[in-house]
Amino acid sequence: MLSSVASAQFVITAVVALVTAIVLGVLFTTVPLSVIHGSSSLLALLLVSMFLVVVAHLPDSFLWAALMNQALDRTQCSVDLLFYYGTAIHCLTAFFDCSTIGLLLQKTLVLGFPQRKTTYDVKVIFLGIALTTGSLMALMVVTDVFSVTVNIHNLANDCNSRRCLYGLIAPGRSFYTSSKLVLSLCSMCLGVVFLVLSHKRRSSIGIAFDRSTNSFIKYFFVLRLVFESIPLFLDLLLYEIFFVEVTVYVGPYPKFGLVVDTFLSAGIFYVLLGHRTSYSKTTKVQTTFTLDKKSNVSPAQGELFRASVTKP
Numbered sequence: 001m002l003s004s005v006a007s008a009q010f011v012i013t014a015v016v017a018l019v020t021a022i023v024l025g026v027l028f029t030t031v032p033l034s035v036i037h038g039s040s041s042l043l044a045l046l047l048v049s050m051f052l053v054v055v056a057h058l059p060d061s062f063l064w065a066a067l068m069n070q071a072l073d074r075t076q077c078s079v080d081l082l083f084y085y086g087t088a089i090h091c092l093t094a095f096f097d098c099s100t101i102g103l104l105l106q107k108t109l110v111l112g113f114p115q116r117k118t119t120y121d122v123k124v125i126f127l128g129i130a131l132t133t134g135s136l137m138a139l140m141v142v143t144d145v146f147s148v149t150v151n152i153h154n155l156a157n158d159c160n161s162r163r164c165l166y167g168l169i170a171p172g173r174s175f176y177t178s179s180k181l182v183l184s185l186c187s188m189c190l191g192v193v194f195l196v197l198s199h200k201r202r203s204s205i206g207i208a209f210d211r212s213t214n215s216f217i218k219y220f221f222v223l224r225l226v227f228e229s230i231p232l233f234l235d236l237l238l239y240e241i242f243f244v245e246v247t248v249y250v251g252p253y254p255k256f257g258l259v260v261d262t263f264l265s266a267g268i269f270y271v272l273l274g275h276r277t278s279y280s281k282t283t284k285v286q287t288t289f290t291l292d293k294k295s296n297v298s299p300a301q302g303e304l305f306r307a308s309v310t311k312p
Contacts, residue, residue, distance in 0.1 A: 101190060
């Protein structure tokens with residue numbers, strides 16, 4: 001049985017997930033998807049994956065809070081329900097991670113090689129996301145089904161927090177943990193490169209929406225690093241070397257961290273949108289709009305852009 005702190009964290013996760021879903025819903029309804037899609041298709045994909053993850057965590061969190069506070073003689077039905085829903089969460093999380101990596105990769109290429117042609121970059125990245133996510137989902141389902149089939153009795157009687165949170169039992173647990181480590185490492189590497197390039201080139205395109213997108217990705221990467229990636233590595237280090245299982249005492253921080261950084265990211269992105277009319281190319285740009293002094297866009301390009309968006 002988990003501690004009272006861990007149980008409370010389950011409920012807090014559900015509440016924060018609900019608020020996050022509302023924020024993302026408001027974002028989708030107030031900002032035309034054509035604006036988001038036209039400026040960054042991968043950003044639209046990331047927001048959709050965000051929404052799916054937090055919506056899935058609503059019933060998931062309440063289910064966990066109820067099951068983890070039951071006596072040890074929990075029924076077989078509840079264990080099966082927990083298993084299948086946990087697999088769905090793992091699949092959605094993999095989709096979210098792959099979308100994050102794809103967006104970081106695309107923006108890093110734009111900042112790192114501003115002169116190269118990027119016509120097919122988004123299509124290739126979309127294809128890579130689809131293949132990677134599909135393969136990971138299929139393998140997660142297969143390994144989890146195999147795990148629960150060969151060892152369902154042990155799962156029902158010994159469902160400690162690590163086994164439940166990281167893919168149930170081996171090999172499902174091992175595969176999910178390994179894939180999460182690889183995705184986190186890829187995200188960290190690309191994120192660091194993006195931060196370095198973004199610091200040198202504040203904006204690769206002199207459009208307000210793209211500048212806001214770059215700022216959002218900076219905050220988004222740092223939040224995911226602090227709330228999810230770093231705790232994941234710390235937990236594995238403590239467990240493998242010192243045999244200290246943090247999740248028993250502080251609760252399911254991977255779930256908590258994922259929902260919290262998603263909530264903060266959604267709020268930050270909504271704030272950065274500011275006056276949404278300035279992102280429409282059919283609307284006159286505000287007189288206060290100026291190109292970033294450190295932008296790699298030349299003054300002549302800036303004037304051409306201003307003239308193109310201020311035509312009646």
